[in-house]
Amino acid sequence: METYTRWSFHFFALIEVGVLGLPLLGQGRLPHAVWLFLLVCGHALFAALVASRALDWTRGLRPQPLRLMWALGAVSALLAGTLLALVDRGVGGDDTATALGTLFVGLLGFGGGSITLGIRSRRRVLGLVLGFSTGTGLVLFALDDPVVAALAMALATLFAMGFFTFTSVFSVWLLNAVYELDAARETRARLAVAEERLRFGRDMHDVMGRNLAVIALKSELAVQLARRGRAEAVDQMIEVQRIAQESQREVRDVVRGYREADLGAELAGAHGVLTAAGIACEVSGESAAAGLPGEVQSALGWVVRETTTNVLRHGDAGLCVVGLRVAEGQVVLTVENNGASGATGSGGGSGLAGLRERLAAVEGTLEAGPVGDGVFRVVAEVPLTSVAHEVAS
Known part of the structure; x- marks a missing residue:
């Protein structure tokens, strides 16, 4: 202009x-x-x-x-x-x-x-x-x-x-x-990323806040009982140990829920975040995500998450099209945006290399690059037969 x-x-x-x-x-x-x-x-x-x-x-x-x-x-x-x-x-x-x-x-x-x-x-x-x-x-x-x-x-x-x-x-x-x-568009994109970080922070607070408060109270009680020579102090410390172990498990669950992405949730989240950032987003094939194995959903969910993040941070897209389809024994995820400068590979381990490593775990492949007229396309393919064989074995 x-x-x-x-x-x-x-x-x-x-x-x-x-x-x-x-x-x-x-x-x-x-x-x-x-x-x-x-x-x-x-x-x-x-x-x-x-x-x-x-x-x-x-x-x-x-x-x-x-x-x-x-x-x-x-x-x-x-x-x-x-x-x-x-x-x-x-x-x-x-x-x-x-x-x-x-x-x-x-x-x-x-x-x-x-x-x-x-x-x-x-x-x-x-x-x-x-x-x-x-x-x-x-x-x-x-x-x-x-x-x-x-x-x-x-x-x-x-x-x-x-x-x-x-x-x-x-x-x-x-x-x-x-x-x-x-x-304003850049501000909306930064706010969308910040909102996702705040959501993760709230989840961690909800998990750790109550348990840490209980650990602090029981530890103080154990100290008081130990000073009085009461045997119940040992029971309280055992309870503290149990709560600490439970907290570790819950934290792992939260992180696993964040890292091992649910594909359906990621598709819906991508549509919401991109729309909030002023980028028109078209998503198709959400119903096909429900029947996929967990490993495939996690790997493809990461592809959706990383490409969405890079469209927000590095591109100048006005339209992003996300499509999921299952055909001929394999699932294909396609993400296209018309901001060719938003190359997904600009993130080191969390870019193309990181996505290829995650897809390699389920014998999947990833192709990314400009396809003309300012369009950048990311295509992830995962064969379902090999995944089913691994699950069965």
Whole structure:
């Protein structure tokens, strides 16, 4: 979007030269046509420079180009005044007066549009447009032009500057909106990852909080009983040992539930997390996950989890499609996203290498890479016959 905006305003310089400058060379009766053409070219280049610096300021890359903006305004007004003087003197006759009038309006339009790229206040933008338009009418009236002609030129200036100014203001607004949406999307993705971490933290707290409190109380009781020489202190410590062992088992269960992913839950979780991050997600084949062996669900669940995480962290996807199917004695999981920069392999052990190791445990394979048009595809295949044979043995 930023590249499109910048080149659009750079292209305006060519439009200014083509629409306003080249016709001057065809005016045979217009004196100094070549010099006027060169002035138009210089004005177009100056306006393009101001537009580029103003867009840099909009993106926070440079300070506001106030001096260049004032200089462009002064140059535009000076050139416009020169043209009015030529028209007032009747240089070239009535035919050239129309061309000079068009050039006058065009110069103010292109110049004012470039200047407003560097103005954030809408009131100042409106003041700039009305100021140039009103000044045009007053100058023409002071040169003893008819009131109707002065008013028509002022309205033409108002229309031209209003059009280019609206284009500039809308372009800046749209560019800022795109950047804000992109920042909001990244924030949503980080929040989704943080929410998953908090969920795991809450599970650990629920498991350990109560048991640690009981261990602390029973240990204190055992200390008091031991100081009194009571035999029950041994029983309390045995109970503490039992609770500690039970806590270890429960922690392993929590971690196992987190690491050995349930495929159905991971598919539903991927849809929820990606949707919350502003990425359209399509999931198919959830019903096929229920009948798969636990080892296959765990391995493929990790594929879903890792690819989803990498789409959130490393990609710029707008759509992610997840498909699960069972055919010809094997289960195939496909994950596609249109953010080709989100390569799943950028995570070391938890990236492609880690996923291949997990799939190798169930004799599965993994293929990943771009497939054209900015699409990145991950395909995991696991044969069900070998898994069934291992379970039976």
